[in-house]
Every structure is written in structure tokens, then in C-alpha cells.
Amino acid sequence: MTKRLEGKVAIVNGGGSSGPGWGNGKCTAVQFAREGASVVVVDINRGAAEETAGLITGEGGKALVVEADVTSESDMQAMVAKTLSEFGTLDILAHIVGINGRYTFFDDTEDEWDRVMNVNLKSTFLSARAAVKPMIEQKWGRIITVSSIASLRSLGINQPMTYGISKAAVAKLTKLMAVEFADKGITCNCIAIGMIDSPMVRGMLGEHAEAVSAMRDKGSPTGKQGTGWDTAHLAAFLASEEANYINGLEVPLDAGVTTKAPDIYPDDPAERGQ
Numbered sequence: 001m002t003k004r005l006e007g008k009v010a011i012v013n014g015g016g017s018s019g020p021g022w023g024n025g026k027c028t029a030v031q032f033a034r035e036g037a038s039v040v041v042v043d044i045n046r047g048a049a050e051e052t053a054g055l056i057t058g059e060g061g062k063a064l065v066v067e068a069d070v071t072s073e074s075d076m077q078a079m080v081a082k083t084l085s086e087f088g089t090l091d092i093l094a095h096i097v098g099i100n101g102r103y104t105f106f107d108d109t110e111d112e113w114d115r116v117m118n119v120n121l122k123s124t125f126l127s128a129r130a131a132v133k134p135m136i137e138q139k140w141g142r143i144i145t146v147s148s149i150a151s152l153r154s155l156g157i158n159q160p161m162t163y164g165i166s167k168a169a170v171a172k173l174t175k176l177m178a179v180e181f182a183d184k185g186i187t188c189n190c191i192a193i194g195m196i197d198s199p200m201v202r203g204m205l206g207e208h209a210e211a212v213s214a215m216r217d218k219g220s221p222t223g224k225q226g227t228g229w230d231t232a233h234l235a236a237f238l239a240s241e242e243a244n245y246i247n248g249l250e251v252p253l254d255a256g257v258t259t260k261a262p263d264i265y266p267d268d269p270a271e272r273g274q
């Protein structure tokens with residue numbers, strides 16, 4: 001396979017995984033390394049970042065672990081400084097950290113609002129602001145952020161409200177950065193992740209994980225949820241030279257969920273008057 005990121009240095013925020021299995025950031029970190037990049041695996045959970053880095057080095061790739069809280073400006077600056085001192089450059093930032101909200105409109109609290117906005121939105125701003133400086137100097141860079149299909153539309157009952165708002169704002173921030181940095185050789189794109197079977201989702205659902213996972217499969221036009229590898233493959237393309245002229249997009253990665261109308265007609269043609 002062509003190594004599309006050969007010689008590049010990439011930071012993957014949220015490069016660990018919140019449980020056993022493959023999250024979006026973990027897959028992206030491993031995929032970037034398979035495409036030839038040296039990867040800085042950043043996570044608040046050092047053990048999770050070390051596991052991903054171990055997978056990369058086990059396959060012959062180069063990885064550096066940075067334990068950092070993406071909501072801290074000093075951590076984000078230190079992360080970039082460590083990347084530059086280890087690898088000498090920084091070409092790609094994939095910011096794949098996020099937490100889900102838990103509350104609907106009337107149940108939400110100020111603390112919950114702040115928590116979700118900080119981890120999802122403020123972190124995107126702080127990490128991009130730290131990472132973009134060396135990219136501007138070298139006149140080349142890629143910034144990839146993640147929103148959610150919750151940014152694009154209502155997800156129905158019990159949708160975590162603050163989560164959707166934070167993700168819509170991540171997409172808006174990405175578009176504004178895309179315009180701001182376009183003439184500096186930097187592209188910024190956002191992946192609106194759909195239903196991905198990840199450790200975070202399974203952890204959130206607890207004992208209901210299997211049942212809800214089956215419902216999520218059914219809700220996809222393909223009959224299956226996606227995996228972290230779907231995110232990783234799109235991120236690797238957006239990070240590559242091939243995506244040179246793609247800038248300022250929020251790309252739904254959802255097998256058509258956001259395109260599909262609700263199932264309102266019965267399966268039997270006679271019952272639907274045909």
C-alpha cells in the first residue's frame with residue numbers, strides 16, 4: 001500500500017481508548033503510523049496512550065507518548081514543544097477527544113455544560129492554537145477535528161443537548177480556521193462521526209450495550225454501525241497530499257444516516273397503498 005503520510009509527524013489527541021477495543025483516536029493513531037507518519041499519542045490516560053504507542057512500535061512505526069489534558073492550554077503548548085523536540089516538526093493534528101453529555105434541556109446543569117464544552121470545544125481551540133504555529137512557519141499543515149451527527153440534526157429522545165451544541169461549535173471553529181489558514185498551506189476539516197461501535201459508547205451503555213448496539217446497527221442504512229477504522233481511513237485521507245484542495249468541510253461519516261428519512265411507511269406495499 002502507498003504510504004501517504006511518509007515523513008510526516010502527527011499528533012493524535014485522544015489516541016488512547018476509554019476501554020478495551022478500538023476507539024476512533026486509537027485507530028487513527030495506528031493508521032497514521034501505517035501510512036508512514038511518526039505519531040505523538042496524546043491522552044489524559046497514560047496507560048491507554050502507552051497501549052496505542054506499543055501497537056505502533058510493535059508494527060515497526062515511531063510513536064511518542066504524551067500524557068496531557070486537552071482542556072489545559074499549558075498542556076497543549078507542552079505537547080507541541082515535546083513533539084518538536086522529539087521529531088523536529090509537526091505536520092498534522094488530529095483532535096479526536098470528546099465526551100458525551102448526559103442531560104436533556106431541563107435536566108442540564110451549569111457544571112455539565114462547562115464540562116462538555118471544555119472537553120469538546122475549548123480543547124479543540126487550545127490544541128489547534130498550539131499546533132498551528134509550526135505549521136504556519138513551514139507553510140504546510142493539516143488539522144482534523146471531530147464533531148458528530150448530533151451536530152447536524154436531532155438524534156431523537158434523550159439526546160444530550162450540550163453535546164450536540166459543542167459539536168456544532170467544533171465544526172464552526174474548524175470552518176473559521178480553514179479560511180484563516182488557507183493561504184498558509186494548511187487545511188482544516190471536521191469529521192461528523194455517526195454511529196461508531198466504540199469503547200466509549202459501550203462503556204456509556206453498560207448492561208444495555210448489546211441491546212442498544214443492535215438498535216444502532218438497525219438504524220444504519222447499511223445495517224451495521226461503523227468502526228474506528230472508518231474514522232481512521234477518512235482522517236488519513238484528509239491528512240494526506242491527496243486532500244490538498246479539501247478545506248473547511250464537515251464530512252458526515254455515517255453511512256447515510258443523516259440523509260435517510262425516518263421509517264414511516266410499512267414494509268408491505270399493500271399497506272402503504274401500492
Ligand SMILES: NC(=O)c1ccc[n+]([C@@H]2O[C@H](COP(=O)([O-])OP(=O)(O)OC[C@H]3O[C@@H](n4cnc5c(N)ncnc54)[C@H](O)[C@@H]3O)[C@@H](O)[C@H]2O)c1
Nearest residue numbers: 014016017018023024044069070097098148193196198200
Ligand atoms: N463512538 C461514536 O459513536 C461517536 C459518535 C460521534 C462522535 N464521536 C466522537 O469521536 C471522538 C472519540 O470518541 P470514541 O468513541 O473513540 O471515544 P474513546 O473514549 O474511546 O476515546 C477518547 C479518548 O480521549 C481521551 N480523553 C478524554 N478526555 C480527555 C482529556 N481531557 N484530555 C486528553 N484525553 C482525553 C480518553 O482517555 C480516551 O482515550 C469523540 O470526540 C466523540 O464525541 C464518537
